[in-house]
Amino acid sequence: MKLRVLVIDDEPGFLQMLQVILSQAGYYTTTLTSAEDALSILERTPYDICLCDLKMPGMDGMGFLRELKKRNIQTTVIVMSAYGSTDTAIEAMKQGAYDYISKPFKPDEIILTLRKAEEREQLRRENLELKARSEQQSQLVYRSEAMKKVVQTALRIASYKTTVLITGESGTGKEVIARFIHQSSPRQNGPFVPVNCAAIPAGLLESEFFGHVKGAFTDAHGTKKGLIESAQGGTLFLDEVGDLPVSLQVKLLRFLQDGEVRKVGDTRSVKVDVRVIAATGKDLDEAVRNGQFREDLYYRLAVVPIKIPPLRERQEDVPALADYFLKRAKERLGITQRLWINPDAMKILMAYHWPGNVRELENVIERACVLTETGEITPGVLPETLRDGASNQSLGDKLILRGLSIKQNRELMEKALIKKALETTQGNRTRAARLLDLSHRALLYKLKEYGFKDESEP
Template identity: 40%
Template structure:
């Protein structure tokens, strides 16, 4: 706000009042827009960047209270100063409860009005700064891409974020489901509260209930203290249930009950605790197929699938690959000096577009880091991208080199197995359940091998 003059929208059905207030505010170096009624005001807010609204209560058509309610729904952080020539304590209290920043009677006292305007704009600036800092702390980035599919998703997010509707994000591993969930939270009315995420696939089913709802001291062996669950931690904010398709039937039933009643009970407890949580879910599974196979509850599916958002795989948005590659490279340059000055040649970017990227955005991000680290000079060229493909697929020369380095057949097998497992985990965005399904072994076996080979993300 320091770089530009704030814009104030004056809404009043009396032209003389609008002009008078506009002259005063323009003299104080503010940009001023005018609206003669509620509908026009809401349109101005939709189409222009407005920092403050001065709003008359009694107007023809839509009155000020209705306009205020609408603004609170669509732009919860936009400050509104109400003015009225028929001021009563009852109206002032009503406006304040709805969310008005201040209430001033007509004709407004000039000093009182300007002080209120300055205070409202200062608060708005603090809110925006708070959001920016929170976004940086949470490492929340906006979606990179200009393809039609991404443009549609961005538009959907802008529409649904201010609501409290539940959202189901679907898509392959590595397509950015958690990023979308965090972005929705940052643009919602709950942005000042916590964003709590739970990876349902990474928590053993016998521990998931305690993780979600908490437990009381002594509820089970090892429960030495009371524990607050994720639903309580997210009270007033957003709970992100990632990989909900991997949730056990028992946990599904209990989550459904919470969504119906907005209450939880800790494991080993009797007290019913109210929770106000917006739930966003994500999965890489086809839940409708899971329902047909009796692995997912249909009633829970309809509870969480109010607003569906399906993320396209990277191979269906290839024009976004150069943008993403450059963006990932710039992020590396900002973090570490060894990547500074690196750039892609046009041929390299075209070669990147020819790859299938089964691991989607996560795979591309890791590939950019490898190429930036291993490439000679400041340019990442087509040969670097081609070499990346041979590294991924495992050529005869790679296997020959591994054989020559190994001291025994057992060591060769173990090194090859470790390499294979790392490759598959990366391909599936380190989702152990998805990796287990893809290579047809039990999830517990993957955890055992990760421990054996000291594999960490």
């Protein structure tokens, strides 16, 4: 993977030279002429390494380092200067710089410095990943390749302040991934503030998000801090962000652009350091097309999109999740006897299509733990809808459609249903006809048409 390098210097000729050198060395390189522009970009887009000149008009290199620390922006910084001294280098290190290089330098010198910084960045990431795995292994349970990719992406972007948009059906675990990102980041000791955007009454949304001052409206008897300010130094998790009204979307966009909030009734704005992770089960692309969601806010939120696949698309996760929920229910409910899931029950769990995803699986396992008398989870303690749903799902999974022909695919479906009905009734055609909602004569005709063997024949 190419490392992303941001170069800041007020000399365009020098920037052009570095662009060529670094690109040839395999780095993805962006060049800027001001520290202010660099901070604006780093707030939105993660860069692995930043090369910054010390002497620049406006904000200089030292000021840039101080702002990085103040805004909690994580990147490896190498400072450059043609007027440097040992004292200057030491001061830059104190402000958070990783290394210092004097101008002019040879191409090999800067590449060697970058390689050293690259090794340091790799070690830092590995340490964060190891720490995250050890702390979060009880929260994230998966075996599938699809979820491995989700977790790898979450770990990759955890250390950056960039906004994240998590999508997926209800019950897939969007908040679990959001908490995992927070706990894997340098903000882990800060607050994690979850907000269900769909649960707050429309009239209170602005006050809840941004806070209010005393007297701002009739019931504002005192000054109140908003949810955004409450997440200072941490992470704000906006669940069901697709349900926000357009009027608040404008204000949220302004906060994401400026990093400032203004309480209702106040005349001044307050700078805040908050990372935003949003989640939705809606199709925001369609909402944008329909005018229900602002396109500029969508792109501001979806800097790093993470899609969590539904449980039916990652069946290999079901046994691990079921065992995890079994242990958790045993501990939470104070059950002393041994609990286990027998193979027949596990087959049903594996075959079911899980419209409620992981949340539904957790509820099913808890119910089974309460109902079992022996500690063994059998098909009998699973909901009837689950057993029927698994049966129907396994039937559907066996069908391989023949193009888009309704006639041909109707024959496939009829044959599959007749076979299933005969298996269920152990070959009793009268009962099978009743299950299929057919007359006995019509069933006999279809058995002959589709070439079913007559068991009564020798």
